[in-house]
Amino acid sequence: MTENWTGRTLEVEVGAVAHGGHCVARAEGRVVFVRHALPGELVVAEITEDKGKSFCRADAVRILRPSPDRVEPPCPVAGPGLCGGCDWQHASGDAQRRLKAGVVAEQLRRLAGVEWPVEVEALPGSLLRWRTRVRFVAGRDGRPGLRAHRSHRVIPLEDCPITLEKAASAGLSRRKRPGTEVETTEDARGRVHVAEVPPGGKPRQLTGGTAVERAADRDWRLAAHGFWQVHPEAADTFARVVGEWARASRGATVWDLYAGAGLFASVLAGQVGQEGRVLAMESGRRAVADGRANLADLPQVRWECARVEHALRDVSGRPEVVVLDPPRKGAGRDVVESIVEAEPERIVYVACDPAALARDVATFSGHGYRLRELRAFDAFPMTHHVECVALLTRERG
Template sequence: MSENWAGRRLELEVGSVAHGGHCVSRVDGRVVFVRHALPGELVVAEVTEDKGKSFCRADAVRVLRPSPDRVEPPCPSAGPGLCGGCDWQHATPEAARALKADVVAEQLQRLAGITWPVTVEELRPAPLRWRTRTRFVAGEGGKAGLRAHHSHRVIPLDDCPITMPEAAGAVLSRTWRRGSEIEVTEDGAGRVHLRQDTRQLKGGVAKERAAGRSWRLSSHGFWQGHPAAADALAGVVGEWAAASPGQRAWDLYAGVGIFASVLAGQVGEEGSVLAVESGRRAVADGESNLADLPQVGWRCGRVEHVLSTLEEQVDVVVLDPPRKGAGKQVVDAIAAAEAHRVVYVACDPAALARDVATFAGHGYSLRELRAFDAFPMTHHVECVALLSRSY
């Protein structure tokens, strides 16, 4: 085994961005993934993790030659060894979006063999005070904060500049039982909902608006964290799904049914929409919110299990899988149902690229792609892809 580099300081020329909020450098034949750096910089980096493989991880602790895109982080807790909640506070918002675009393009090229120009579109508000849902944890002395990168260590915070101010203040202005997880939501009506571990302290039912409808749902259930994201994604899904009256559609990983509502408006009462979701509370919220749309039917269960019981054909499929992606079993089932159009909403570009490659094996081609900066200051990016079969 080679020498363990943990704690070692290296002078590095920083290379291209990589998926995960870091950049790539190489030293003595090894890859070094460097956080808190930007492409083209010369930095001193301290190795934070070395498991004896062909790569290690490091933080840029001193910048010898800064990038013109470097700025002072707006949060004093953003930096080496500090809060792991953000990745790109040291870059201009424009530069951060360009880095995310490079990551999406690189993943499509490397994992799906597709060359595609990518632009990450801004959503407002940005880059601060956009996060409506945050999970804090109480550390020493009951002070709440967020964990350090790749660590259970809690970094106490007086404020979280990416979180909505009322939501941040509701948690960070008081002390908690050490080890508690505190979830806070500021909904579309401006109300703050607070839960400590499993105990609801305030609120509980959130009010939101998206896709031309009002929604009531569990305040700590799934909803896009950025206040503009749900509406932006629903708009693209509606445009690309383009379902016709009387057609069949599936909304997979449906949540409370935002996309199902869009599809229902397109297929009309003569068509049908099957919404599949594994979360029981989300299904209950969805059934309640879409009670006026009889063409929407719900199935509660894991998507791959539900699809294995279906023998029907489908015209249009919308899917919004978790970070790991849909996977081969789900893609195979969609292809077997002979879907003409597939609209794929993705929160992880690597998972998207892997599934696009699997779809390609069934004759589906990538037709359109849009990417949104739904998570400013972090490395996360939301993509929507349109795939269709060539006949």
């Protein structure tokens, strides 16, 4: 049985970035996933988790040879054993985007067999004060904060520098019963919405409840704590890219899967016109209600409140374009094969996880659809998360 290394310190040279906010090092024949390090650095790493497998996890607790990309984290609790909300505060903005590009490229290469030169684009704004919605939790002493990485331990916070100031202040200003979650959202008009969920209890809205957002040339009124892009520039940016690649014809039939409140459906509806047809499929009842209300002026949009993996089997007809924005786990084989059976000309895939995207690209590829375009966006600065938009078309000949 392998000796448990938890608590042991090792001097290691850090290698390439890996998916999940860490880099890869090797010691005594084992892989060590090291957080708070950068490629090329020589560090002292303390093992934080060892389950006896071929790998273990560690934090870089001392930097012996720093990378030129290393910077001082702007948040005092962004470090080993502290808040788990951010992964890359110790890297410059350019370096963060290069690291994320490397992850996307590596996942496509390893899981889909696709070589693709990836560039991660910055969204307008700063690395800080971009997060419009966040969920804090009260620790044992009642002070709200965020959990440590891979832990239930709560790190109390005075501020969260990546969160908009009013949203951060609203969630961190008062002590709560231990275990209470406090969700705050600052909408496009600067109004802050606060809800709390006591341990074992039901959510209770304290202020607001219906947010107003702006994207795709329209205002959106929707559940303040429902699904909407967290970065204030993300929704409009993604809607623009989806529209450019969808290019749906006047009068065409198109599908918007995992439609949320209908952001992409609104873009598609404008392309197909009133003589066209947009099927918007979404499982969240509140999101569908919000979508129907927001797009009431677009009769060509037909809503179906259902789980995509179940309902898509019964949808007939051939769409010209399919847009899908699945959850982090991806669409999966069944959904991909249902889309393929419908034989769309173009598929526009919005992905928040590069590994899930790569797995689904591999499945599409097995059915003759190839990756034609890819754009990646730094919609979650300081974290390891990256948003991608991909275009797939059927291989000819």
